Amino acid sequence: MKPDATDIELKLLAEAIFLRYGHDFRDYSLASQKRRVLHALSQFDCPTISALQSRVLHDPEAFHQLLQFLTIPVSEMFRDPSYFLALRREAAPLLQTYPSIKVWVAGCSTGEEVYSLAILLHEEGLLERTLIYATDINPASLDKARRGIFPLSAMERYAASYEKSGGKRQLSDYYTSAYESALMDRFLSANVTFADHSLATDTVFSETHLVSCRNVLIYFNRKLQDRALKLFHDSLCNRGFLGLGSKESMDFSACSDSFETVDRRERLYRKR
Amino acid sequence: MNERGSIAAGRQIDAVVIGGSAGGLDAMLRILSGLPGTFRLPLIALLHLPNNGDSKLVDVFGARLAIPVEEAADKARIAPGRLYFAPGGYHLLVEQDFSFALSCEAPVHYSRPSIDVLMESAADAWGPRLAGILLTGANDDGAEGLARIGERGGLTVAQDPDEAAIPTMPRAAIKRRAPDLVLPLDSIRDLLLELNRH
Numbered sequence: 001m002k003p004d005a006t007d008i009e010l011k012l013l014a015e016a017i018f019l020r021y022g023h024d025f026r027d028y029s030l031a032s033q034k035r036r037v038l039h040a041l042s043q044f045d046c047p048t049i050s051a052l053q054s055r056v057l058h059d060p061e062a063f064h065q066l067l068q069f070l071t072i073p074v075s076e077m078f079r080d081p082s083y084f085l086a087l088r089r090e091a092a093p094l095l096q097t098y099p100s101i102k103v104w105v106a107g108c109s110t111g112e113e114v115y116s117l118a119i120l121l122h123e124e125g126l127l128e129r130t131l132i133y134a135t136d137i138n139p140a141s142l143d144k145a146r147r148g149i150f151p152l153s154a155m156e157r158y159a160a161s162y163e164k165s166g167g168k169r170q171l172s173d174y175y176t177s178a179y180e181s182a183l184m185d186r187f188l189s190a191n192v193t194f195a196d197h198s199l200a201t202d203t204v205f206s207e208t209h210l211v212s213c214r215n216v217l218i219y220f221n222r223k224l225q226d227r228a229l230k231l232f233h234d235s236l237c238n239r240g241f242l243g244l245g246s247k248e249s250m251d252f253s254a255c256s257d258s259f260e261t262v263d264r265r266e267r268l269y270r271k272r
Numbered sequence: 273m274n275e276r277g278s279i280a281a282g283r284q285i286d287a288v289v290i291g292g293s294a295g296g297l298d299a300m301l302r303i304l305s306g307l308p309g310t311f312r313l314p315l316i317a318l319l320h321l322p323n324n325g326d327s328k329l330v331d332v333f334g335a336r337l338a339i340p341v342e343e344a345a346d347k348a349r350i351a352p353g354r355l356y357f358a359p360g361g362y363h364l365l366v367e368q369d370f371s372f373a374l375s376c377e378a379p380v381h382y383s384r385p386s387i388d389v390l391m392e393s394a395a396d397a398w399g400p401r402l403a404g405i406l407l408t409g410a411n412d413d414g415a416e417g418l419a420r421i422g423e424r425g426g427l428t429v430a431q432d433p434d435e436a437a438i439p440t441m442p443r444a445a446i447k448r449r450a451p452d453l454v455l456p457l458d459s460i461r462d463l464l465l466e467l468n469r470h
Contacts, residue, residue, distance in 0.1 A: 029375075031366060031367050031368075031373050032375040032377065035392075072375070218346050218373065218374045249345070252347045
């Protein structure tokens, strides 16, 4: 079957964005990217993807807006609580043995996972000697993450997950409520560096002991998944930990031999 | 030849997607437990479940069906003769190369996985060689997806609302775009057997 016009336009749009702005969406999974772009069309009031491409090429502000549609700012705290339990059980005791610790949250979106990990590290007595790199390609998401302000209604949902994740206190101990918002305590992000980094185009920037990259790889095709896993492998110290999303795996990756499985269900791995 | 037979005749179908919501588990079991172990079409099933966590669908169906049952895994190639279930908490999509992709974007019709998301992507991948079946349910997820399958030339089937445990979902689909067939569950099973023969 020949590709239809929309599929061709999608490829061209990704190419145009890469050439003009350096953001590389060319190896994203097409089916979900198509949904996001078609959704953007209606918001931009463009009849075709070609029209959207023209607009984005000539108007950097329009690109910035489109970026909000192309990235996936859906995140929550302590999503899959059993993952955090596994980190406490398997990773924390080994992290204890290092005088200083570096953690990389790759594709951190609006920061919910960063604060979740910071709370976990704090409760395990590790946060004070940990540096967390929280990276994403979307500057607006990074700004939100940096601010650490989340809707109070969401925090109430997260509290149940926090408890199931092995939380030792109350989630509300870690934020201040004001109006309908929760402001995360500043000490949680004191050692966090929020930075622009692309798994598609950038290289390794530091040696790390733990990489947590959850529900990011599902948006990539196999080639880009392999690139990201290779980056994690290069960044991790000897026997460093890697955590993926609960439905992500290395089963289809060329990198699967470079990691050993610590907990298959929780998608927790260690560098070989 | 009845209507079902004449519409199925001469159709080359390569895959089947089935969506259901409230009452859908029993409906799917009724359709699928009659399929022989030699059934060769891939079946991709999506059931809305109250909690979006890990489901026991693979175990429930695996114990009762003659064909292998597994959870659809991100980037896995879709193989013939299998029943795949969409995992809870993620949208399930089909890529142009007939592999699966997952996404945790916002729910559609309050549902993640959403039948619309699955059916629309599967329609784009298989075009006229896809059959879509929409069963009982209490919301209108799937109506858009089934329409897209029809627009791409695929075969569209809704469960007969008179028979459905909750008729809202098949009714919404019938209203959105008349399906090729509106059938009770036993006839849907017979249709699958006919499609499998071609």
